[in-house]
Amino acid sequence: MPNVSIGVIGAGLIGRKHVKKIIEHPDFDLAGIADIERDAVSAQYPDIPVFKDYKSLLGEARPQAVIIASPNQSHAAIGIECARRGIDMLIEKPVTDTLESAAALLLEVRASNVRTLVGHHRRHHDQVRTLRRLLGEGLIGNLVGVSAIWATYKPADYFRVAPWRTQPGGGPILINLIHEIDFLRYTAGEILGVSAISSSRQRQFSVEDTVGALLEFDAGCIGSFFASDSAVSPWTTEQGVGESVEFPFSGESSYRFVGSRGSLEFPNLVHWSQAHGGQNWNEPIRSRRLLASFIDPYRAQLDHFRDVVRGTAESLLTVEDGARTLIATLAVTEAAISGNRIDLRDRYEALAAGEFPPSQPSSSRVSI
Numbered sequence: 001m002p003n004v005s006i007g008v009i010g011a012g013l014i015g016r017k018h019v020k021k022i023i024e025h026p027d028f029d030l031a032g033i034a035d036i037e038r039d040a041v042s043a044q045y046p047d048i049p050v051f052k053d054y055k056s057l058l059g060e061a062r063p064q065a066v067i068i069a070s071p072n073q074s075h076a077a078i079g080i081e082c083a084r085r086g087i088d089m090l091i092e093k094p095v096t097d098t099l100e101s102a103a104a105l106l107l108e109v110r111a112s113n114v115r116t117l118v119g120h121h122r123r124h125h126d127q128v129r130t131l132r133r134l135l136g137e138g139l140i141g142n143l144v145g146v147s148a149i150w151a152t153y154k155p156a157d158y159f160r161v162a163p164w165r166t167q168p169g170g171g172p173i174l175i176n177l178i179h180e181i182d183f184l185r186y187t188a189g190e191i192l193g194v195s196a197i198s199s200s201r202q203r204q205f206s207v208e209d210t211v212g213a214l215l216e217f218d219a220g221c222i223g224s225f226f227a228s229d230s231a232v233s234p235w236t237t238e239q240g241v242g243e244s245v246e247f248p249f250s251g252e253s254s255y256r257f258v259g260s261r262g263s264l265e266f267p268n269l270v271h272w273s274q275a276h277g278g279q280n281w282n283e284p285i286r287s288r289r290l291l292a293s294f295i296d297p298y299r300a301q302l303d304h305f306r307d308v309v310r311g312t313a314e315s316l317l318t319v320e321d322g323a324r325t326l327i328a329t330l331a332v333t334e335a336a337i338s339g340n341r342i343d344l345r346d347r348y349e350a351l352a353a354g355e356f357p358p359s360q361p362s363s364s365r366v367s368i
């Protein structure tokens with residue numbers, strides 16, 4: 001098969017990672033890069049055509065597909081332009097910054113029939129796929145609940161270089177928890193209801209530094225999540241799987257999936273059960289560690305995108321699916337601000353019907 005010609009829009013932190021993976025990949029040809037900081041990017045990639053305006057990249061380099069790795073607020077407009085030109089796209093997470101823009105993008109994607117993938121790269125880990133398969137096969141019986149922590153301490157510099165991170169939308173819910181919400185939707189099932197409490201006691205910013213959320217899943221499973229960017233712990237998915245150098249490896253499990261016949265820790269895939277499928281609190285419980293390989297999730301994501309573009313695989317995470325993750329994540333902020341339990345069913349239905357889901361409070365807009 002011929003190589004896939006691809007462009008990258010936005011060559012910042014994650015865009016440069018994508019460029020590196022594309023250059024290393026035998027099945028892609030990098031057609032060009034677009035970045036508003038054209039000169040700086042061009043200096044880094046002297047052999048690659050770099051455009052200041054992404055429309056010039058699309059019109060002149062004519063890639064078959066693009067990766068959109070620009071700031072969140074630009075995802076919808078760029079995605080709509082690509083859809084109108086029939087260009088397939090991998091859009092970095094979050095799919096867009098608001099539900100309205102997600103719905104507008106979805107309409108164009110449907111009308112043009114372009115293929116889409118959203119960059120929640122966690123779905124491509126072998127540990128994640130293995131967990132999903134084991135839960136689906138009923139290894140731990142009916143999934144009764146899941147309990148999880150994402151807690152780490154962001155240094156002062158993180159906020160000094162980008163003061164927007166101290167404002168609504170810049171906190172751990174929309175920056176970090178969104179990945180965990182997507183992971184939970186993929187492994188435990190659709191999230192139908194959300195309640196939450198948040199706090200800014202540690203940092204005293206106008207955005208939360210800590211949040212506790214209760215999640216209701218479609219099969220009746222109950223989830224509890226504690227997330228904080230102001231607490232020192234070994235319990236984040238990043239530390240547990242060792243997926244990036246920025247998060248030193250801890251090898252600790254931050255998730256416990258609890259079922260009617262046993263439990264599973266993630267990412268270590270430690271399986272807890274009683275002899276002969278027993279269900280008796282007086283019986284001893286034993287553990288065994290199941291195996292999954294470590295693969296580079298960004299490379300695996302690119303392999304999958306190649307197959308999606310060639311039409312040999314269904315997208316693991318379409319724009320509509322990414323918008324559902326956004327709906328559930330924004331609901332955590334909304335629930336914490338309002339003190340209400342938020343039912344998500346009407347919102348999913350509105351999105352699927354091509355309508356704008358009820359808008360979230362302005363304070364919950366997403367930023368990077």
Ligand SMILES: NC(=O)c1ccc[n+]([C@@H]2O[C@H](COP(=O)([O-])OP(=O)(O)OC[C@H]3O[C@@H](n4cnc5c(N)ncnc54)[C@H](O)[C@@H]3O)[C@@H](O)[C@H]2O)c1
Binds near residue numbers: 012074
């Ligand atoms: N999946 C992941 O692991 C992951 C990690 C980090 C960031 N992200 C997501 O990737 C996106 C980019 O984040 P980042 O941390 O790389 O940001 P960044 O600020 O480091 O980079 C953004 C780049 O886009 C360029 N840019 C801005 N507006 C543009 C436009 N209209 N056209 C072309 N280029 C434009 C900027 O000059 C900059 O080089 C965000 O949506 C973020 O949420 C995903």
